[in-house]
Amino acid sequence: MNKSEPITGECFCGNITYQIAGSLQDPRSCHCSRCRKAFSSQASAYALVNPNEFTWLSGEHLLTSYVGKDGFGLQFCKICGSTLCGIHKGIVHGITLGCVNGNPDIELGMHIYVGSKASWETIPDGIPQYEEGPPKQPQ
Ligand SMILES: [Zn+2]
Ligand SMILES: [Zn+2]
Numbered sequence: 001m002n003k004s005e006p007i008t009g010e011c012f013c014g015n016i017t018y019q020i021a022g023s024l025q026d027p028r029s030c031h032c033s034r035c036r037k038a039f040s041s042q043a044s045a046y047a048l049v050n051p052n053e054f055t056w057l058s059g060e061h062l063l064t065s066y067v068g069k070d071g072f073g074l075q076f077c078k079i080c081g082s083t084l085c086g087i088h089k090g091i092v093h094g095i096t097l098g099c100v101n102g103n104p105d106i107e108l109g110m111h112i113y114v115g116s117k118a119s120w121e122t123i124p125d126g127i128p129q130y131e132e133g134p135p136k137q138p139q
Contacts, residue, residue: 016059
């Protein structure tokens with residue numbers, strides 16, 4: 001993969017597109033009951049971005065948001081309902097991996113909150129699993 005090519009993503013209907021000038025960080029899948037609802041799926045698949053490297057290319061006016069009391073929220077396409085990104089105080093800090101195009105050159109690094117996963121889900125082996133949140137990083 002050509003490292004100078006930015007990562008791009010788009011919603012299901014294609015009206016909203018974005019690009020990320022840098023790389024995705026901390027790709028993880030969270031199996032908690034809140035993420036299952038928020039992502040309408042067995043788990044989230046999410047990675048962090050440097051907010052300065054994230055740009056909407058089209059359709060930004062079609063975004064709608066859900067923001068919780070803590071200031072963290074998600075943004076969706078008004079037309080097709082895809083969940084595109086996570087925001088904190090209005091600033092994009094992460095993206096849903098399902099909306100990323102092609103190969104962003106990362107792999108899921110951890111499954112978190114597997115202690116509250118759905119009864120019907122079997123998580124594949126080979127990636128670290130944590131009953132709750134990720135272990136605290138040194139420093
Ligand atoms: Zn859409
Ligand atoms: Zn979660």
